[in-house]
Amino acid sequence: MSGAPVPTTIPVGTDYDVVIGAGVLDRVGDLLGDDVERVLVVHPPTLPELTSRVAAALEAQGYAVHLAEVPDAEAAKTAEVAATLWAQLGRAGFTRTDAVVGVGGGTVTDLAGFVAASWLRGVRVVQVPTTLLGMVDAAVGGKTGINTAEGKNLVGAFHPPAGVLCDVDVLSTLPGADLVAGLAEVVKCGFIADPVILDLVEAAVADDPDRARSAANPHLRELIERAVRVKAEVVAADLRESSLREVLNYGHTFGHAVEQVEQFSWRHGEAVGVGMVYVAELARLTGHLTGPEGDALVARHRSVLESLGLPTTYPAGRWDALLTAMRRDKKSRGSTLRFVVLDGLAEPTRLAGPDVALLQAAYGLVSRHADAPAH
Ligand SMILES: NC(=O)c1ccc[n+]([C@@H]2O[C@H](COP(=O)([O-])OP(=O)(O)OC[C@H]3O[C@@H](n4cnc5c(N)ncnc54)[C@H](O)[C@@H]3O)[C@@H](O)[C@H]2O)c1
Ligand SMILES: [Zn+2]
Known part of the structure; x- marks a missing residue:
């Protein structure tokens, strides 16, 4: 795919940046900010290669990486799945200065954002959207959430990310x-x-x-x-x-x-x-x-x-x-x-x-x- 080698940085107010480029997946660690030791990478079962690349990039920068595979699509956005992630964060001893990374479509970034918003009343989340909808909508803006039996997105929180990384190259495999x-x-x-x-x-x-x-x-x-x-x-x-x-x-x-x-x-x-x-x-x-x-x-x-x-x-x-x-x-x-x-x-x-x-x-x-x- 074409695209200038230099990524574009779009600030969202003074809060955080959205970084957009081709082949920029390895830069995920640069968006985490200071003092992070542990990172939970939330990902769907459908993106093993992208998940490995993100995890390897984080490990190369010295972070302790924990992988959390969640069900694909809307099945990820449930209270049960959120609870398994809270349990994983608890077992791994995630503190207030640790972080969550969401790698996937809008369903994964909504879930990852909600878990980050609620863990210890809010830890950092870096979103790595892999669908076009995720890049231009779901991962930007700080709305996070899960579904309940009564309807979609009924439970959630406003929790702006620490950063959003959009690698346009990953869209080549999107249906x-x-x-x-x-x-x-x-x-x-x-x-x-x-x-x-x-x-x-x-x-x-x-x-x-x-x-x-x-x-x-x-x-x-x-x-x-x-x-x-x-x-x-x-x-x-x-x-x-x-x-x-x-x-x-x-x-x-x-x-x-x-x-x-x-x-x-x-x-x-x-x-x-x-x-x-x-x-x-x-x-x-x-x-x-x-x-x-x-x-x-x-x-x-x-x-x-x-x-x-x-x-x-x-x-x-x-x-x-x-x-x-x-x-x-x-x-x-x-x-x-x-x-x-x-x-x-x-x-x-x-x-x-x-x-x-x-x-x-x-x-x-x-x-x-x-x-x-x-x-
Ligand atoms: N928070 C917000 O402001 C906001 C805004 C809009 C939508 N949303 C939410 O976003 C969700 C929809 O997001 P979506 O359309 O990204 O759906 P999705 O997350 O279900 O992804 C669609 C499918 O594409 C697959 N996929 C993802 N990236 C891929 C890639 N690079 N190559 C191949 N396959 C890939 C996924 O595994 C999934 O099967 C909804 O739950 C909606 O509520 C949130
Ligand atoms: Zn919309």
Whole structure:
């Protein structure tokens, strides 16, 4: 994979850095900070080679490395798995100056972050995300958590990492569908804050559509850097998801509802793809996007997402279930439904409590072309 040899460092406020580069995995120890002796490396069963490289790099720097293999994907994010890690930390005598390293997708970094947040009321965690979603979203921002039987991410803590290390080379083994799902969050950053992202995606697609959807996308590193900058700027200004941070939820109110109605058989990024088309239509219906420019911006949502192979339609006939799911979303406050909509490209604003008739009309526009299941 291409990419300048020198890593890029993106600060998240004054708290920590996100380091992005090609072949930078061995630098993990440099992000740990002072006085660390023991390191727990939390990893899934699917990444033995990457895990060994991280462990070897840490050992070479003199750290006492403890490996913790956890179940793959969402099965990692349980209280039972967290408890086994607490037991391991206890047996190995981890102190307040020791650290946790999470190597894996967003599920592993969410778990590793939560265990670090809770052990001795908080020890350092360095995140080494290995999926695109992890790099541009899950590992950056300090939200950590696990699931319970009642729902996803219901237990967690805000615990900013000591550092985040993104080695773009590791994405070459990521399944294509996971890469594309991660691109949905990158595109989201393009619509809410950095339109150059959209230009780069469109240029890559024009050049070679298949390559644009893969880790060989010639702009992938720049896309990651730009998306991380967008998230870093928002997060630095607003750690606790009050108002500003809400813009990162562009496309997510409807997207979360799709995930629930589909019982999490859709990837998050796929649901957010449809969710962005939905809020683009909603913005037009509520007078936020107007005239030919507004029409063009809505059309650009469809064209960019479709060109990456992301779904932009959702089957008709599921309105009641979707509305119920949106009302249950933990991001809604009380009974008021909240959306992020655009007033124009990179001009996000909030829309609280829109008329249900308009919400349903926007669904009609998203479902109109979806005769067959969209997925
Ligand atoms: N904390 C946050 O702010 C935040 C934000 C967004 C998402 N999340 C969480 O992130 C999770 C989803 O993350 P995800 O999409 O990375 O899923 P994931 O962690 O399940 O990873 C997806 C799959 O890819 C595999 N994999 C990981 N890296 C690989 C690589 N380099 N090569 C080959 N295979 C690889 C994994 O083993 C897994 O099977 C969800 O639990 C979600 O709640 C958290
Ligand atoms: Zn998301």
